[in-house]
Amino acid sequence: MAEIKQKRKTRLRKPVNWFPLLMLITAFQVFCALQILLNSSEEIVPATIFIVFGSYVLIEWVYFIVFAGFLRRKSFEVELIAFFLTGIGLALTTSVYPDKAYTQLIAIILGLVVFNAVLWVLSDIDRVVKLRIPVAVLSLGALLFTLVFAKEINGARNWIVLGNGLLSIQTSELVKVAFVFVGAATLENLQSTKQLTKYIIFSVTIIGMLFVMKDFGTALIFFFTFVMIAFLRSGDIKTIFLISAGALMGGIGVLTFKPYVARRFETYRHVWEFADDKGYQQVRLLIYSVSGGLFGLGLGNGKLRYVYAATEDLAFGMVCEEFGMITAFAVLLTFVALVVYSIRYSVAARSSFYSIAACAASVLLLSQASLHVFGVTDLLPWTGVTLPFISRGGSSMMCCWGLVALIKAIDVKTYKRYDKIIRG
């Protein structure tokens, strides 16, 4: 009996063989680099492409060699997905803004630093519990600071600009990781209503501040995540309905009493009527997405890239036009894969902290992807949130890799050697 059980467990957690997949991903990225080179406009220096893609591929392989080879980690599904998506984003950035390719590369490296840092923090549950209050306070402080000193970019006051525009940070991105961390950690220790109340106050404050910053998309993402954490912890569907109903009424109230909020969404389901003003970007996105067909026009051959903020706000459309709808579909499925991964692994997680953290982080990514993809395509109101990993941007890159670490941590094997588990 015990043996059968053991076997089943082993099979359940049999990791995918990372080597051929990484080869495929590398081939894909080399292919991207070649396309950029071939279709490049005059301003791209070939050296830039070689250095940027060379470094990126190198980073991937070093990561896998170190962690698979020396540290004997066995399961790499989450990293493979993250590297695949990040590679697409890097290709788009390099192709559209060659001068910003290095910045994006540095952002990716920082992302990996964050990833490993978060993984390290999560390795010790006592450390997690100890850190939760400081992280919560830091998050609130950062958002408050942003609220006071932020610069308004594209209608949302959520940018901290340092050194005359040399560095701009979107604090709400960094807070995403903290939000999931604090949420999961609070519940680990909790079991007192006081703790829960504190967490609710923390969440409401953060969502409220985002609202004041007019960053409705991020506010909504935090709300989803909050609801998810609350449900996973309590299992109480009635409470969830209550929270949602309350939020809905609050939302309606805001739309009624703050007409400028409603005006931001007046083009919803009517983008074609605003094709030359407020719906400009979305209309171009739809036109060029279908122009790409199933297989795409190839990197550098698109036209959406000339539209304002194409690599950030319209990243999904760029994937459709230049990589094709099949790749775009695959990209969407990877977000599903992250959620399914979290669910499957939560059975064997070391504690509920890891389960909740992974589920909340993957739901956060999924809801952000939904708001981005369905928003730009006018199926949902457009809030201007970015597509995780793919949209250009340093803060969001760090946030995404931080969230990946939260998902990754659910797998026990991340911290123990696989063969040890087998042995006993």
Place this chain on the structure above:
Amino acid sequence: MKTLSRRAWVLYLLVLAFLAGVGILFYTFFTNADAWAMKRTNRHIYNKGNLSTAGSIYDESGAVLAETVDGSRSYNSSKDVRTATLHIVGDSQGYIATGIQTAYNDILTGYNIVDGVYDLKKYGKGSDIKLTVNADLCVTGYKALGKNKGTIGVYNYKTGAIVCVVSKPAYDIQNKPSESINNDKTGAYDGVYLNRFFSGVYTPGSTFKIITSASAIDNLPDIGTRSFNCTGEHKVGGDSIKCLSVHGNINFEQALNRSCNSAFAEIAIDLGKEKLTATTDALGFGKRFKVGKVSLAKSSFNISEASTVDVGWAGVGQHTTRVNPCHMMMIVGAIANGGSSPEPYFIKSVTSPTGNVSQTKGGNMLEPMFSQMTANRLDKMLRSNVKNYYGDGKFSGLEMCGKTGTAEVSSNEGGLSPHAWFVGYSQREDFPYAIVVVVENGGSGGSVALPVANKVMQKAESIFGG
């Protein structure tokens, strides 16, 4: 943790919702792809709203009507050809909705959802389109209309191939007089973006007597032996339907020959609303025909509220009746072809950028408009019109059948001149072509539209006749 994994159904629910959203997303992409890709702001295809990269359009003989040279559209070298084929070729800005360059831009650009605009990028164009239309014939028609506005269409009633489409006014697409068109106060450019042949409707006048005749043949068994006494009008109560002359005692065939309003008003009133409407319904009035991707304007016949005298007027093609010229051509085509005729078409072949040629097999047969017997009877009467009344000399060597029409468009004396109509076809086995001519405010059908029809048919015969 076990408790948590039991709560995981919520996450599966979220995943399902997401996948449903993805499904809806790609469904909207697939269903709207053609319309979205062809939007004028798509810079893969248009340059500042002008069609720039697209396949060529050739006429039936292979002459270039439109092509892309160095990323912009250029047209036939002859101004006459450019003007006469404007409406069938269409403009590059999409004002002429039924033109090939607009209605068939997906083919010209080679766009499809699978490859997107990839072919367009690779080959610099999509598919080439060869028309069944002959450009020289269009020039002949355009010139024959003279100073008047109007439309001409010619097609092969056995295959459905349209060989001539002319709509006037038109302009030279290479030197578009935008200023004159936009500030037009004289009416010289009225409806210039409309292809009158496909999208226009006119009062049919006496050409409608063909239809009243058809109804009479089907519904009045004694029609062949009846005689009518025309006194210059047909009295109905205190009102009357005026005839253009006093025809005296005439039979049914003579009534059609001479286009006697008195006789046809009497026939129409005799037939009554129901039977007349049944006939027009069978002919496709109120129905939207399609010629390829182009929808024709609907012909309309509505006498449900009409007084008796108005039924009489409707029987001679006045009242509120409106007919689309292409539809009228199809009606006589059906008579010529024994009661039913193929759907008209104007695309001869499409050649993909890789050289694959797909030929149009010919129009599908439409539902019969007339019984064979009725068609034969009408055929004889229409032949009799030309042979015994207009004179075969007017259509030398063509064995024409047909009917003229003079459609009153103004109720007051000294108002607008009537529209002149001719609709008919050649009976010759080696030249199975039907024609419709409408000369707007041209005057009498017999003296204005008929000579135009002759010029065009003679030219057509020299090109297509055996």
